[in-house]
Amino acid sequence: MDAINTEIKGFDWESVRAQIGRIRQAFGASSVACGVLHRGKPAFHHAEGFADVRTQRVPDADTIYPIASCSKAFTSATCAILVDEGLLSWDRPVSSYLPEFQTVHNAEVSQRATLVDLCSHSTGLAPMDHAIIGFHDEYLNDGVDQVKISSNLPVLCDFRTAFVYNNFTYGVVGEVISRVCNKSIGSVMADKIFEPLGLLRTYVRTADYPPDGNVAKGYSVLDDGSFLAVGDPEIQDGSAHAGAGLVRSTVNDMLRWAKAVMQAEKQQELVTSSQDMPVKKPPLPGVAFTRSEQRCIISDPTEAEGENSYGLGWFRHTIPSQWLGSISPNFMLLPDPPVIGQHSPERLAISHYGAMGGFLSALYTFPETCSAVVVLANSSPSRGDPTDLIAQSLCQELFDMKPRVPLELFALRAAETSRLIWPALVHSWVLAREKTDMVPVLTDYIGTYRNSGLQLRIDVFESQRSSKCLGRQQHDPEPLSFTVNSHARQTAKLKHYQLDVWTFLPNSRDDASRKGMELYMALPLVLLSFVRDKTGQVRWLDWDLYGGGGQPELHDVYYIVDPVRFERVSSLV
Missing domain, CATH: 2.40.128.50 (Lipocalin)
Incomplete structure (x- = not known):
């Protein structure tokens, strides 16, 4: 990336670093790496902790972390490129590409669901991840099985009636991409996005990692604060759910990606408002559509001012909003979540979050100022999410939001709540157990x-x-x-x-x-x-x-x- 620009109004660099450290330590995360882009230029980098506990290797902006569900934006952007090339259509039923996609419990889904429906989580199919992800985050079946399994998912709600976040539908989208291109989704993604944008340290398979060893290891945190290595996630190119979370990347590459997305989005908006067509084809064609509003994520939009919606692989929030990080593990741990920017001008954030065994991620983009915040960590989602609160901390510092919310206090609260999950489970287990003299055969x-x-x-x-x-x-x-x-x-x-x-x-x-x-x-x-x-x-x-x-x-x-x-x-x- 370019040289760091430190001249941002209200950005207290030392206090930001201190708050990042306190949030990381509250969750016991092994390491975090983060970066900020502002007005198209890098504005801040920080990394701390250990990317590898055994070797005590410290991460940097080029350390590779799995980004989990932040991959969904890459998947939807790949679809948009293939739509521009005429290989896909946003409007055709997905079953026209995958005839085997025949939903058993609601035939309407396979008859009518388009790529827009699958990418905006509008199918109503139940997100039953445990039907394919077992202990140790191991996949119970292969990627070739996921279309049939998805077709047999139970129904949670009627088709196109509500936002139901579902990794299976992105797995199906990955199979659509593979079918029309006759190659894996990861290969298509590399050809269409990684290489053209110069994302040289972004991967879809662990086997392709560079020999320098600058890769974060995944960890869970034990009760005494020690680390338990959990291994690299099985989700990758060719696996089940690949389209939902196959990408591994770095802070620098994620900032390049964010900048490219926002520049393409701006250019496409200008083309739409002008009768003059560009001589040169814009990069990432159709990405503006993937970042546009498709589905409200809350049941009653009147509950909040501003927008809280989902596009295609992107959340859209008008800050201030209590629904920031709505799929982060913290959202369940904090019944009264933090709300940043309550006394500041409204600001549109287009974002996503990621969580999988041993890793967490958060990405915010602000198209108005071509700004972005990315935070990556190698920590178990079950203990809470430092990337969520660190990202919000960076956002409120970047835009000098008022009042400053002490997000480290929310980190302590979320971490403590996570510790209460186990005794609550044991209590429920004991209460529901019935005494019996039955000797089972x-x-x-x-x-x-x-x-x-x-x-x-x-x-x-x-x-x-x-x-x-x-x-x-x-x-x-x-x-x-x-x-x-x-x-x-x-x-x-x-x-x-x-x-x-x-x-x-x-x-x-x-x-x-x-x-x-x-x-x-x-x-x-x-x-x-x-x-x-x-x-x-x-x-x-x-x-x-x-x-x-x-x-x-x-x-x-x-x-x-x-x-x-x-x-x-x-x-x-």
């Missing part, structure tokens, strides 16, 4: 259970310790185990919970982290319910992979999402 449950639509298989078997290491007179508290889709890391031991319900609740929050179960911190997710037929034989297994069976009553068309039912196909594993 293990053979009642042992067998194979399938859900063919979601392409999931659960094998229930007698634990090795129970069958080989204990005599009949001894009691094994976890006599059964199960595994999903025959993946070695998708195995857990079961203890009897109540009647025909078994549980795999970890022993502690740290135990959940080590077992890769940090995203299973809801009671329905750690219970397997076996269901008997009229003869008393166990015929089915129910697992609430949605994690609660419903959605807050945000809209009168929301439905209850039932547990996923698996049919018993064999009593022998």
Whole structure:
């Protein structure tokens, strides 16, 4: 990037760095790297902590981090380029490109849904990520399976009636891009965006990382503040959900990307308002459309002044807004979120946020001044999100927003709330458990259970310790185990919970982290319910992979999402 411009009114560099440090430390994040662009020029860089805890390597503006859902803007921009080239249309049903996309529970979606519907999260399909992402953030199926799995997702609300954020739909968009280009979405993205824009340290596969080793490692934070390495996310080119989160990038490249997007957006707006066509084709054709309003993200727009909407891979907020970071982990941890800029002029922010195992990201763009803020971190989403609050801190400093909100206090509050999730789960688990003298007959449950639509298989078997290491007179508290889709890391031991319900609740929050179960911190997710037929034989297994069976009553068309039912196909594993 160009030389740093430090002459910005109201920007107190030292206090900003200190606040970044306090927010990072409040969440215990291993490292953060951030940067600011203002009026098209780099204005601020800062990085601290360790990109690699073992080697104690400090990050910089060229350290590579997975950006998770901030990838969605790259996916929608790729679609826009292919629309400009005549290979795709925003208006055609997606099923015209992918005939196998046939939604089982609401045929209207596959009959009518366009790329706009999928990219604006307007299908109404339930975002049941646990149907394809298991323990350790491992994918249960391959990328080639995601269209069929998406077609079998349950319905959360009616088509085009509400904003329902869903990674599956972007996975389907990735398959559309691959189908029409006859190459992977990552390859298309590299050809159409990375190379033309000079994003030389932006990747879609870990195998392509440069040899310099300047790559952040992912971590979870244990209760004593130590770090647990969680490995690089499996989501990448060719995987399931690739279109939702395959990109890995750096602060410098993300600022280049933001600048290119805003310049293209401005140029396209000028062309639209003028009868004179440019001699040279503008870069990133159609990107202005992807950043335009498509779907309101709140049920009642009258609840807030200004805009709170979603485009295609971009959130749109008029600051001040309490819905900034609305998909950040902090949004659930802070019932009363911070609101920056309450006494300042309104300002449109076009943004996105990202979270996946061991990594977090936040990107804000301000087209009016060609400004951008990017923050990347290698920290687990389950412990709260430093990038969300650091990005807001940088935004309020950049534009001298009044009053200054002490965002480090919100960081402390969010981190403390995250620590309460585990004891609350244990409390719910104890309250719901029914005392019973029933001695379960293990053979009642042992067998194979399938859900063919979601392409999931659960094998229930007698634990090795129970069958080989204990005599009949001894009691094994976890006599059964199960595994999903025959993946070695998708195995857990079961203890009897109540009647025909078994549980795999970890022993502690740290135990959940080590077992890769940090995203299973809801009671329905750690219970397997076996269901008997009229003869008393166990015929089915129910697992609430949605994690609660419903959605807050945000809209009168929301439905209850039932547990996923698996049919018993064999009593022998």
